[in-house]
Amino acid sequence: MRLTYTSDVWWKNAVVYCLDVETFKDGNGDGVGDFRGLTQQIDYLAGLGVTCLWLMPFFPTPNRDDGYDITDFYSIDPRLGTLGDFVEFMRTAHDRGMRVIADLVVNHTSDQHPWFKESRKSKSSPLRDWYVWSDKPEPDDPSKVVFPDKEDSLWEWDNRSKQYYLHSFYKHQPDLNVANPEVRDEITRILGFWMELGLSGFRVDAVPFLIENVDPKLPDPHEFLQDMRAFMTRRKGGSILLGEVNVPYEDLVAYFGDGLGDQVTMCFDFISMQRAWLSLARQNAGPLADALRERPEPPKDCQWAMFLRNHDELTLDKLTDEERQEVFDAFGPEKDMQIFGRGLRRRLPTMLGGDLRRVKMAYSLLFSLPGTPVIFYGEEIGMGENLDEEGRLAVRVPMQWTRDGGFSPAEPVREVPEGSFAPERVNVADQKRDTASLLRWFQLLIERYRECPELAWGTYTVLDAGHHAVFAHRCDADGATVVVAHNLCDTAVDAELELAGLEGQQLTDLLVDGTLDVSADAKVKLPLEPHGCRWLRASPPEIAPEDAGVMSQ
Ligand code: GLC
Numbered sequence: 001m002r003l004t005y006t007s008d009v010w011w012k013n014a015v016v017y018c019l020d021v022e023t024f025k026d027g028n029g030d031g032v033g034d035f036r037g038l039t040q041q042i043d044y045l046a047g048l049g050v051t052c053l054w055l056m057p058f059f060p061t062p063n064r065d066d067g068y069d070i071t072d073f074y075s076i077d078p079r080l081g082t083l084g085d086f087v088e089f090m091r092t093a094h095d096r097g098m099r100v101i102a103d104l105v106v107n108h109t110s111d112q113h114p115w116f117k118e119s120r121k122s123k124s125s126p127l128r129d130w131y132v133w134s135d136k137p138e139p140d141d142p143s144k145v146v147f148p149d150k151e152d153s154l155w156e157w158d159n160r161s162k163q164y165y166l167h168s169f170y171k172h173q174p175d176l177n178v179a180n181p182e183v184r185d186e187i188t189r190i191l192g193f194w195m196e197l198g199l200s201g202f203r204v205d206a207v208p209f210l211i212e213n214v215d216p217k218l219p220d221p222h223e224f225l226q227d228m229r230a231f232m233t234r235r236k237g238g239s240i241l242l243g244e245v246n247v248p249y250e251d252l253v254a255y256f257g258d259g260l261g262d263q264v265t266m267c268f269d270f271i272s273m274q275r276a277w278l279s280l281a282r283q284n285a286g287p288l289a290d291a292l293r294e295r296p297e298p299p300k301d302c303q304w305a306m307f308l309r310n311h312d313e314l315t316l317d318k319l320t321d322e323e324r325q326e327v328f329d330a331f332g333p334e335k336d337m338q339i340f341g342r343g344l345r346r347r348l349p350t351m352l353g354g355d356l357r358r359v360k361m362a363y364s365l366l367f368s369l370p371g372t373p374v375i376f377y378g379e380e381i382g383m384g385e386n387l388d389e390e391g392r393l394a395v396r397v398p399m400q401w402t403r404d405g406g407f408s409p410a411e412p413v414r415e416v417p418e419g420s421f422a423p424e425r426v427n428v429a430d431q432k433r434d435t436a437s438l439l440r441w442f443q444l445l446i447e448r449y450r451e452c453p454e455l456a457w458g459t460y461t462v463l464d465a466g467h468h469a470v471f472a473h474r475c476d477a478d479g480a481t482v483v484v485a486h487n488l489c490d491t492a493v494d495a496e497l498e499l500a501g502l503e504g505q506q507l508t509d510l511l512v513d514g515t516l517d518v519s520a521d522a523k524v525k526l527p528l529e530p531h532g533c534r535w536l537r538a539s540p541p542e543i544a545p546e547d548a549g550v551m552s553q
Contacts, residue, residue: 001477001480006453006457012303012372012457013449013450014052014372015049015446015449016050016242018054018056018203018374018377019055019376019377020066021037022034022080024399025040025041025408026410026412030410031410031411032079034080035076035080035086035089036081039085046098048380048443049450050098051098053098053100057070058080059072059076061110062110065170066392068205072113073193074193090197090198091198099200101199101242104191106205107205107209110172111171111174112172115127115130115131116174119131120158123161129180132165132174132176133163133166134165135163135164140152140155146168146340149391151167151169156174178218178224192231195236195239200240201232225257226257229241241264245267246315246317249295252296256298256302257299261301266305269371270315270318271294271318272292273306274316274317275291276288277308277316278323278327281327281329281330282326283490284468285486285488286468292369303372304372306372306374307374310374311376311392313345314351316343317342327344330351331344332344332346337387346384346385346394347379347385348362350385354382354420360438360533364441364445365486370475372456379442380438380439382421383421383426384426386416386417386418389414393414397417398412398414400416403427405423406429448535452537454475454476454482455475455482457477460474461474461475463483464497465496466496467496469489470487471485472486474499480548482537483537484534485534487529489531491530492527494526495527495528496526497524499518499522499523503518503519505539506538510536511533
């Protein structure tokens with residue numbers, strides 16, 4: 001396929017790396033990560049093959065929801081640096097060919113934001129309508145309470161101004177009233193401000209809550225997303241919105257902008273993520289295969305963002321109670337590992353029992369699945385969690401650079417894990433020197449993923465592999481084909497694939513040396529080791545495999 005597409009529509013096969021400046025690298029020795037520290041590590045990220053950094057919130061905050069409670073949208077949390085440091089970081093990232101996006105958290109502010117302080121002064125405050133107030137709110141639907149460990153309602157009584165205010169999340173995070181045109185204008189200014197400073201887009205926090213959680217907040221909620229996107233495109237073509245939209249597939253397509261693709265550019269695929277975990281738990285490809293077969297095609301130029309783990313709880317909310325229990329039993333049986341009754345607060349390697357083969361297979365699966373992979377910092381070295389940290393913070397531990405941590409010379413903002421996932425055992429420095437390490441495996445996967453744009457751009461077909469434990473699929477684009485197979489179980493398996501149209505072609509293994517022949521009746525036998533994975537490029541025997549790929553048009 002034509003590679004020039006992949007620079008214009010860059011997000012479609014990007015490698016997105018999510019990090020929190022606060023926990024990545026401390027540059028001034030005070031125990032808190034900062035922009036100076038992050039900038040010093042930019043070549044590490046470029047070397048890994050990351051093409052787009054997603055920064056978690058870095059704005060001034062009382063930090064009661066790890067920065068998702070903002071008091072100033074136009075500035076930097078002083079603990080993390082200054083606007084000057086931010087601009088230097090942006091310039092350095094761009095110099096290394098990396099784009100940067102940031103969290104856009106505008107469903108709510110902190111209750112310490114000057115807007116809310118003004119709004120709650122009285123019913124006649126000029127900013128009263130910037131938030132959602134009510135004398136007598138509708139009764140709560142308990143299923144809409146996002147953090148049931150701390151909250152039991154979406155409304156909080158404000159004694160001073162004698163009304164209730166809406167808070168979809170914690171009570172210290174009052175919802176902004178996006179029905180108010182002044183609020184929408186302000187949100188647009190926030191987008192414009194950060195784009196002027198070089199951002200290529202935003203990861204939009206909690207999109208369904210932003211536009212329609214409690215009644216539709218707007219007469220036409222999706223018009224707001226269209227307006228945001230149109231504004232961004234006017235200011236900077238090629239800027240994107242990456243939406244946190246955890247809703248069933250059939251409801252989700254509306255967020256892309258049905259058919260038109262004029263709203264959220266990319267949506268996280270929460271459904272296949274949860275089904276992938278069920279597949280891993282059962283060592284059975286069925287649930288994941290079903291999800292990908294059911295998944296709607298995004299509109300042209302839109303894309304799915306694929307992930308196995310993120311900064312929140314590993315939510316399993318879209319599984320049935322029985323299915324969720326299966327995943328809990330397999331990967332987080334203890335109560336302390338579970339959270340909100342719907343998720344796990346563990347990182348992937350601990351869930352997979354530290355089995356490196358299995359961990360490598362899981363990430364090979366992630367990078368090969370049709371979409372844009374999004375990884376959470378530390379996944380590339382197999383970091384574990386620290387369950388002593390509160391709630392979701394368990395997985396947001398400091399990045400492990402060296403055997404003694406290497407995050408900060410001072411007492412770190414959060415405690416690193418102990419035991420087999422301590423920095424002594426899991427760190428960047430050691431893995432850089434070890435060719436068999438997970439870090440090196442990530443580098444290989446990323447390199448291959450970029451060399452196989454068919455995976456992200458092509459038409460995918462989930463294949464019947466003749467064995468329940470094997471997840472196999474093929475991606476076709478412009479006459480080129482990549483075939484991938486993953487063995488989810490811990491015994492060796494021979495998969496049998498039927499590859500229509502590839503009769504008599506050769507499959508070249510892209511991860512290890514070797515080729516396989518597709519028979520004249522389109523069949524191929526594919527041996528897979530326990531938790532084995534294979535990425536194969538098809539080519540007629542007389543053509544070099546690389547010529548059947550990126551060079552064909
Ligand atoms: C999103 C974020 C989460 C945050 C919440 C409230 O779900 O991912 O971390 O707590 O929004 O902003």
